[in-house]
Amino acid sequence: MTALYVLPRDVLARCLEFLPFDQALEVKQVSKVVRSAARRALTGRWRSIMFVEEQGLDLIENSTPSEWSEPRRVEVRRALATFRAAWELDAGLVVFEIAQWSDECYRRFLALVEPNIDGLSRVVAACERTYCFKTNSIANTYRGIHVPYRVAWPGDMLLAWSERVGRQLRLLVDDDMDEELVEQGLYIKDSDEGGYWGRKLFGSGLGEWADPELAAYFVFHLVERLPEPTGFEFVDFDDYWDWSANWWDRYKSSDFLSTAQEIIARESQWP
Structure with a gap:
């Protein structure tokens, strides 16, 4: 870990971008320098995932299905593009995040990123992470912390x-x-x-x-x-x-x- 401190912050951030999303979050706790670099990594490669995690639920809850079917507002079009970018980047991680939403909200989200049944194979593949959590995590822990809310069965x-x-x-x-x-x-x-x-x-x-x-x-x-x-x-x-x-x-x-x-x-x- 000492070697990290000799790297320029931009280089350190690029290195952290190669970490899985969970580990990129965890290294924020190492030090102030690493935390700053991790934030840059999370707003770089993992920006779309962070968007789903931080803003996705509110956007889905506070809008109607018709607003997404033919999005006219610029912010809705951008959000939809970011949702699909997150799905393309790591669909398994996205499924775990939305599994913590209400049934209606995750249904709507999945239909936005996979709007027809041709996406069946991709949705099935994306279920592994959440199924593993549901079957192996008796204490309902994730990222080293207790998860106090429900996680839907995939x-x-x-x-x-x-x-x-x-x-x-x-x-x-x-x-x-x-x-x-x-x-x-x-x-x-x-x-x-x-x-x-x-x-x-x-x-x-x-x-x-x-x-x-x-x-x-x-x-x-x-x-x-x-x-x-x-x-x-x-x-x-x-x-x-x-x-x-x-x-x-x-x-x-x-x-x-x-x-x-x-x-x-x-x-x-x-x-």
């Missing part, structure tokens, strides 16, 4: 987003559904049949997870929340294989499938 966020963009996420086509309802859904199983292509998008998003074992558990918990027909009996090992069939990282695919086998074996033992 599977619920995914479902809410799919409804918001008009293609409700479902496991498979229900034979009892009328044709109009079928066309309004997006199906993550047997999606090659009848032109339903949700399976490929869903699997592509899962393939972006750094922890494939965590991804397998996410699928299990997500299926429990999907609209009827649902139930884990509809998902077997072949479905997991289909979702991971096109992953370029075959080691990751193997870990995903191994975990799926463990989950299925354990669930099959339940009475």
